Amino acid sequence: TxxxxxxxxxxxxxxxxxKIVPVLICVPWLVRKQWRPxxxxxxxxxxxxxxxxxxxxxxxxIAMTAEWWNLLRVSASPFMTEHWWNQSLLSALAxxxxxxxxxxxxxxxxLSSVVLLNNALLALWFAGIVxxxxxxxxxxxxxxxxxxxxxxxxxxxxxxxAFPLAFRYHFTAMMFPGMLALTYLLYYxxxxxxxxxxxxxxxxxxxxxxxxxxxxxxxxxxxIRSCLTLSAVLMLxxxxxxxxxxxxxxx
Numbered sequence: 001t002x003x004x005x006x007x008x009x010x011x012x013x014x015x016x017x018x019k020i021v022p023v024l025i026c027v028p029w030l031v032r033k034q035w036r037p038x039x040x041x042x043x044x045x046x047x048x049x050x051x052x053x054x055x056x057x058x059x060x061x062i063a064m065t066a067e068w069w070n071l072l073r074v075s076a077s078p079f080m081t082e083h084w085w086n087q088s089l090l091s092a093l094a095x096x097x098x099x100x101x102x103x104x105x106x107x108x109x110x111l112s113s114v115v116l117l118n119n120a121l122l123a124l125w126f127a128g129i130v131x132x133x134x135x136x137x138x139x140x141x142x143x144x145x146x147x148x149x150x151x152x153x154x155x156x157x158x159x160x161x162a163f164p165l166a167f168r169y170h171f172t173a174m175m176f177p178g179m180l181a182l183t184y185l186l187y188y189x190x191x192x193x194x195x196x197x198x199x200x201x202x203x204x205x206x207x208x209x210x211x212x213x214x215x216x217x218x219x220x221x222x223x224i225r226s227c228l229t230l231s232a233v234l235m236l237x238x239x240x241x242x243x244x245x246x247x248x249x250x251x
Contacts, residue, residue, distance in 0.1 A: 005036045005037050005040045006040055008037055008040070008041075009037055009039075009040025009041040009043070009044050010040070010044050012025060012026070012037075012041045013040075013041050013042075013043075013044035013045040013048060014044075014048070016041065016045055017045060017048050017049065021159045021162075021163055022159070023041075024155050024158065024159055025152065025155055026038045026041055027130070027155065028133050028151045028152075028155070031130055031133055031134060032133070032134075049061075049065060052064075080164075080165060081094050081111070081164060082094045082095055082098070082100045082101070082102075084102065084220055084223045084224040085167055085168070085223060086164075086165055086166060086167065087161075087166045087167070087168070087170075087171070087223070087226060087227075087228035087229045088160075088161055088162075088163060088164055088165060088166035088229070089118055089121065089122065089161040089162065089166075089229060090114070090115065090118045090164050091164070091165075091166070091226070091229070092226035092229040092230075093114050093117060093118050093121075094111060094114050095224065095225075095226065096226075097109040097113070097114045097117070098110065098111050098113075098114050102224050104224055104225065122158075122162050125158060125162075126158065126162075129154045129155065129158060132154065132240070132243050133151055133154070135247060136150070136151070136243060136246075136247065137247065140246050140247065141246050142187075142188060146180075146183070147246075149176070149180050150180060150239065150242060150243060152176065153176060153177035153180050153235075153239055154177075154236075154239055154243075156173045156174075156176055156177060157174070157177055157232050157235055157236050157239065159173070160173055160174070160232055161229060161232050161233075166228075166229075168228065171206055171228050171231070171232065174202075174206055174231070174232065174235060177235050177238070177239060178199070178202075178203065178235065180239075180242075181195065181199045181235070181238045181239075181242070182199070184242050185199065189245070192241075192245075194241060195238050195241050195242070198234050198235075198237050198238045198241070199234075199235075199238055201231075201234050202231045202232075202234035202235045202238065203231075205227045205228065205230055205231035205234070206227075206228060206231035206232075209222050209223075209227050209228075
């Protein structure tokens, strides 16, 4: 939002090369045809990807980079999908729809059917985020930075739940949309009781639910029922509410 494309592209390229998922943060710029931040991110990423060629050689560097996807595929165990500490959307759906070791499923779908459902929901969710961003008029928000933070918050929540493995530490990224929600409530809409309720429930599920307070057995029981997944979904509802409220003309 401050137009610091070089330093922003440098930081985002380092994040992307450390863990590929932050590349989705480039999507809002590309949707709005803001090419410069995406171009700087891509340029720095290519430079960093090419650097190992200085000591490995071009052929070995290309081969090792190509092998990365296969390494991810073979190292992901199906056991990790359904286990209670995994709180991704796919994991939550697998525990609900597919038979599992915890016997909490309500249906008897095959895992492949659950994967199809997960992918369909993610596609609809992603399309919705893009649609909200296109319809958002930044001038109606308190500041351009607030509108940009709202965009980023949408993508952070999506990134947490969209990928097959989401452990408790991944949900620290919820702090950013949480702070945006608090800013909205404390400065702009103190009487928006719907958002107060959604935010409070999200916070309690995400932060209050811990082993020290609940004990090991209850802690595991609520995680089997995807408490962190639900926390992120509630935060998504908060973001949609803020987005829709500010799309309306000011009274």
